[in-house]
Amino acid sequence: MQTDPMLAFLIRRTGQSAIVVLLMATIVFFGVNVVGDPVHMLVSPDADQAEIERVIRQFGLDRPVIEQYGLFLKGAIQGDLGTSFIFGQPAVQLILQRFPATLELAVSALVIALVFGIPLGVYAGIRPDTRSARAIMAASIFGFSLPTFWVGIMLIMFFSVQLQWLPSTGRGDVGSFLGIESSLFTLDGLRHIILPASNLALLKMSMIIRLTRAGAREVMQQDYIKFARAKGLSFGRIVRVHLLKNIMIPVVTVLGLEFGSLIAFSVVTESIYAWPGMGKLLIDSVLQLDRPVIVAYLMIVVFLFVLINLIVDVIYSALDPRVSLTGAKS
Amino acid sequence: MSASLPSSQKPRFKDTSLGVFVSQFLESPVAVVALAILVVIISLAALAPWITPQNPYDLAQVDIMDARMEPGEEAFAGYTFWLGSDGAGRDLYSAMLYGLRISLAVGVFSGLIAMVIGTVIGLTAAYAGGRIETLIMRLVDLQLSFPAILIALMLVAALGKGVDKIIIALVAVQWAYYARTVRGSALAERRKEYVEAARNLGLSPARILFGQIMPNCLSPLIVVVTIQTAHAIALEATLSFLGIGLPQTEPSLGILISNGFEYILSGKYWISFFPGLALLVTVFCINLVGDQLRDVLNPRLAK
Numbered sequence: 001m002q003t004d005p006m007l008a009f010l011i012r013r014t015g016q017s018a019i020v021v022l023l024m025a026t027i028v029f030f031g032v033n034v035v036g037d038p039v040h041m042l043v044s045p046d047a048d049q050a051e052i053e054r055v056i057r058q059f060g061l062d063r064p065v066i067e068q069y070g071l072f073l074k075g076a077i078q079g080d081l082g083t084s085f086i087f088g089q090p091a092v093q094l095i096l097q098r099f100p101a102t103l104e105l106a107v108s109a110l111v112i113a114l115v116f117g118i119p120l121g122v123y124a125g126i127r128p129d130t131r132s133a134r135a136i137m138a139a140s141i142f143g144f145s146l147p148t149f150w151v152g153i154m155l156i157m158f159f160s161v162q163l164q165w166l167p168s169t170g171r172g173d174v175g176s177f178l179g180i181e182s183s184l185f186t187l188d189g190l191r192h193i194i195l196p197a198s199n200l201a202l203l204k205m206s207m208i209i210r211l212t213r214a215g216a217r218e219v220m221q222q223d224y225i226k227f228a229r230a231k232g233l234s235f236g237r238i239v240r241v242h243l244l245k246n247i248m249i250p251v252v253t254v255l256g257l258e259f260g261s262l263i264a265f266s267v268v269t270e271s272i273y274a275w276p277g278m279g280k281l282l283i284d285s286v287l288q289l290d291r292p293v294i295v296a297y298l299m300i301v302v303f304l305f306v307l308i309n310l311i312v313d314v315i316y317s318a319l320d321p322r323v324s325l326t327g328a329k330s
Numbered sequence: 331m332s333a334s335l336p337s338s339q340k341p342r343f344k345d346t347s348l349g350v351f352v353s354q355f356l357e358s359p360v361a362v363v364a365l366a367i368l369v370v371i372i373s374l375a376a377l378a379p380w381i382t383p384q385n386p387y388d389l390a391q392v393d394i395m396d397a398r399m400e401p402g403e404e405a406f407a408g409y410t411f412w413l414g415s416d417g418a419g420r421d422l423y424s425a426m427l428y429g430l431r432i433s434l435a436v437g438v439f440s441g442l443i444a445m446v447i448g449t450v451i452g453l454t455a456a457y458a459g460g461r462i463e464t465l466i467m468r469l470v471d472l473q474l475s476f477p478a479i480l481i482a483l484m485l486v487a488a489l490g491k492g493v494d495k496i497i498i499a500l501v502a503v504q505w506a507y508y509a510r511t512v513r514g515s516a517l518a519e520r521r522k523e524y525v526e527a528a529r530n531l532g533l534s535p536a537r538i539l540f541g542q543i544m545p546n547c548l549s550p551l552i553v554v555v556t557i558q559t560a561h562a563i564a565l566e567a568t569l570s571f572l573g574i575g576l577p578q579t580e581p582s583l584g585i586l587i588s589n590g591f592e593y594i595l596s597g598k599y600w601i602s603f604f605p606g607l608a609l610l611v612t613v614f615c616i617n618l619v620g621d622q623l624r625d626v627l628n629p630r631l632a633k
Binding site: 023031142154157265 | 360472475476477479480483484485486487488560564567568571572573574584587590591594595597599602603606609610613614617618621
């Protein structure tokens with residue numbers, strides 16, 4: 001009987017993802033246990049001797065490392081990665097509480113980057129030899145070189161301190177719409193998100209410009225564009241229908257992958273703007289040695305990453321018929 | 331290239347392969363200016379102790395009464411704070427040049443170590459082939475599918491602060507790029523006739539790898555080195571800004587910017603602004619030079 005190639009692909013790809021998560025969990029576990037001190041990871045620094053011994057027994061730290069590794073994995077599968085010393089709450093719960101704030105920041109940044117990046121990239125690709133196209137490309141190298149955290153500070157200095165137009169810290173009022181809570185639904189919240197989202201967007205804008213430009217240049221030389229022009233279609237229509245459609249596949253793929261990096265990079269932006277997301281929580285935890293939260297953050301982000309990669313891969317293979325589902329290439 | 335030169339005439343510089351490379355590089359005025367600025371920046375950093383009015387980390391030379399002076403104000407000791415002073419009364423110009431030294435040293439040093447490790451691993455993968463190659467390349471792909479800052483955060487969280495630890499983290503972040511690049515070009519080289527000839531001559535695999543194949547992989551490697559050094563400098567600054575990179579005793583540009591951040595809301599912009607500008611100009615110039623190098627050395631990879 002012939003199996004469905006898409007199903008086989010899904011199963012194989014999910015299996016690979018599971019292996020990656022397991023591998024990263026192993027690295028994080030041994031990183032903490034071999035490099036760091038596991039007792040420090042589990043008890044707060046000001047615990048007394050009796051407390052320390054109680055924890056050592058409770059978490060089985062007197063047992064062999066392999067057994068402990070098994071216990072760690074068991075806990076991880078059940079969603080239990082320890083309790084924060086600072087907040088006294090389960091670490092996973094703490095991070096998930098802050099996840100919506102990070103998500104809305106990353107999504108807003110992505111939208112800003114796309115709205116500016118794609119038109120600029122398309123223009124630079126269609127008219128590669130004009131002065132403005134060269135300027136766009138030079139600006140994209142410049143954007144690439146800008147230290148995100150410094151730009152964040154400069155945005156605060158200019159828009160919050162000098163002009164006093166926009167607030168510099170926090171998330172503002174959080175509104176609720178269709179059961180989703182987000183600061184995107186209130187005017188105050190929107191005012192708060194403009195600076196951090198633009199700051200985070202800057203990082204990806206240069207990349208989107210370069211990617212779109214490369215795609216546009218390639219597509220413009222294809223026969224079907226020449227044919228469309230010969231047919232007498234207007235230039236605007238060629239760009240909208242034939243060009244954009246064909247450069248979207250690589251752009252969407254890379255964007256999917258880059259979305260994860262936006263979440264990782266929001267660590268920096270959240271620290272500057274005191275945005276109450278999980279990135280700021282991570283930095284606070286690193287500074288306060290709240291190790292269960294660090295481990296939980298790393299595990300959740302790795303999981304998120306592998307999940308995004310999986311989704312992008314599946315969408316990509318569904319969109320692009322040239323991708324072979326049965327091939328050995330992963 | 332210079333095969334048919336008359337024997338009486340010495341080859342002129344511009345006909346040698348190095349000469350061609352130099353003249354092609356010089357074709358872009360932007361890259362030349364960037365390189366010139368870079369040379370100035372490196373010289374300033376190297377000469378810091380001799381061209382700054384104070385050693386910002388010698389407590390005897392720093393006066394807390396001079397704290398947060400605006401650019402152009404005069405210090406107690408008589409010299410002028412051209413770029414202002416920071417929260418501890420250090421001359422910002424001096425602190426920046428000393429900070430540049432640390433930033434450049436950490437970036438370049440970690441880049442070089444990563445290059446050596448990545449090159450050896452990449453060459454090994456290309457030469458060994460089979461299971462070893464698959465294993466190494468899977469590892470490279472795995473690492474490259476995560477953003478550099480996440481890997482660095484993970485390592486710094488496990489290792490802690492310190493110059494040595496941040497260098498380890500930067501090397502761990504970068505090696506995979508080198509390994510991938512070198513393996514790619516080594517695979518192409520391995521099939522060429524001169525490698526076959528060397529093998530027939532009975533040269534050892536190590537000699538073929540490092541003596542024959544490696545020199546031919548240098549062009550793409552040089553491009554990666556430039557871009558990665560810029561990345562490393564920016565990443566170190568980011569981690570140091572977040573307070574999880576270098577310690578306060580090794581004040582790189584990132585730490586100077588971080589120190590200035592607390593004064594931003596009171597309008598004292600210069601403490602963060604100038605060190606950030608220095609960081610930006612340095613990274614930007616390295617990237618511009620790298621971009622031109624890529625165009626000259628590897629037309630296939632042209633933008």
